[in-house]
Amino acid sequence: MVQTKEEKNAYQKDYYQKNKEKKKAYYQKNKEKINQQHIEWYQKNKEKVKEKNKEYNQTEQGKKMRRISEWKRMGIICDDFEALYNQYIHTSKCENCNIELTEDKVTTSTTRCLDHNHDTGEFRNVVCHSCNVRIG
Numbered sequence: 001m002v003q004t005k006e007e008k009n010a011y012q013k014d015y016y017q018k019n020k021e022k023k024k025a026y027y028q029k030n031k032e033k034i035n036q037q038h039i040e041w042y043q044k045n046k047e048k049v050k051e052k053n054k055e056y057n058q059t060e061q062g063k064k065m066r067r068i069s070e071w072k073r074m075g076i077i078c079d080d081f082e083a084l085y086n087q088y089i090h091t092s093k094c095e096n097c098n099i100e101l102t103e104d105k106v107t108t109s110t111t112r113c114l115d116h117n118h119d120t121g122e123f124r125n126v127v128c129h130s131c132n133v134r135i136g
Helices: 005-018 020-029 031-044 046-057 060-074 081-090 129-135
Strands: 112-116 123-128
Touching (some): 020 031, 031 046, 060 081, 112 129, 123 129
Antiparallel strands (some): 112 123
């Protein structure tokens, strides 16, 4: 029986919904064994995992997810990080001094920054590093 990708996904989703409690109970019963298997698998495949992560981090999606995770760690509060990321990426001039923004590995005065209130975590503007330092 040949299935399309959509049919297979629908079947798996349906199966998961029907067996959710059974799978949960199995996991709870065998939690330690399952975790140990994961640890052993990771130890055997550590280099492969590192290489795959390194490749992923070079993709646009990887860069995006890493940036959003960094913002969350910094305490930035936002309802829609997707929209915030798009605004951040597509802002070419500092919203404070109107200088052309750059994206460098080394921070310069024109490096693009996400300005936010450190007390509340609320996003304010996309600005250059100089303005971000001045605003504080």
